Ligand SMILES: Nc1ncnc2c1ncn2[C@@H]1O[C@H](COP(=O)(O)OP(=O)(O)OP(=O)(O)O)[C@@H](O)[C@H]1O
């Protein structure tokens with residue numbers, strides 16, 4: 638058996654809207670090894686959330702349609718199973734912390750009610766035991782258990798996000814998908830949440846997909862990095878491979894504008910000139926080509942294949958074509 642808990646291969650997803658077809662995910666391939674954290678990095682609109690939703694079987698259809706590929710979780714292709722079977726995975730074997738905590742917390746129920754509901758659903762325990770375990774979960778994320786009786790609006794932004802992490806972990810998932818869990822928070826709270834997630838990673842050895850647009854955050858938490866651009870993986874490798882030898886001009890650009898990790902990262906992606914192509918009108922050839930200083934003729938014509946650099950490090954870029962593979 639493979640050491641990968643999740644294998645996404647050749648995944649393509651488009652949104653068929655009245656204005657046109659949005660090619661959000663284009664032949665995406667990457668894996669999540671058991672017990673490891675994969676940082677999915679890319680700028681806004683790159684397709685990170687859509688990838689996460691696809692794994693959870695939550696891409697809205699219509700307008701979303703999966704047009705190719707497979708998402709194999711522990712030996713099962715999630716794209717091939719029925720919705721009723723998906724219940725056994727979503728929120729159970731696969732937990733998700735959503736980009737905006739308010740979309741996962743219901744304002745009309747107490748936090749304790751919501752966390753214990755998840756526990757009751759997945760752990761076959763009675764109401765009292767579920768409430769007790771919900772308190773345990775809240776304490777794990779650093780919130781006193783007495784706060785179980787509070788409503789979400791009585792929590793600060795950071796506490797809400799912590800509560801979402803507690804909820805995401807309550808089902809004791811094999812895979813946790815955390816979609817920008819720190820972006821909406823101020824820097825100190827961000828650092829606290831990252832510390833918390835690092836601690837949980839050590840403790841529970843849950844495989845995690847950590848979605849972010851910030852390389853600095855990835856450095857803190859990930860074992861592997863997957864760089865996404867216009868719905869495709871343009872470079873991937875171990876954290877060391879990527880941080881010591883960023884290879885794709887886009888990844889190099891991301892590093893080029895990385896300020897020291899302590900400072901705010903809000904502007905750094907914009908230092909790479911231009912912007913991501915319109916997913917309704919993707920360029921022929923390499924999708925990064927229009928912004929690339931090193932673009933050659935072939936880049937405008939042909940989409941590059943994955944090229945293995947070394948170990949687990951691969952890149953989609955014509956600059957690294959091996960001689961004689963024309
Ligand atoms: N329901 C939808 N209908 C139409 N287009 C959509 C829909 N959902 C996402 N898209 C498009 O798919 C592309 C990828 O969006 P996605 O939300 O996955 O990006 P992201 O990488 O998560 O961005 P961000 O960093 O801003 O969260 C974007 O062009 C977006 O506009």
Ligand SMILES: [Mg+2]
Pocket residue numbers: 685686687736816
């Ligand atoms: Mg997103």
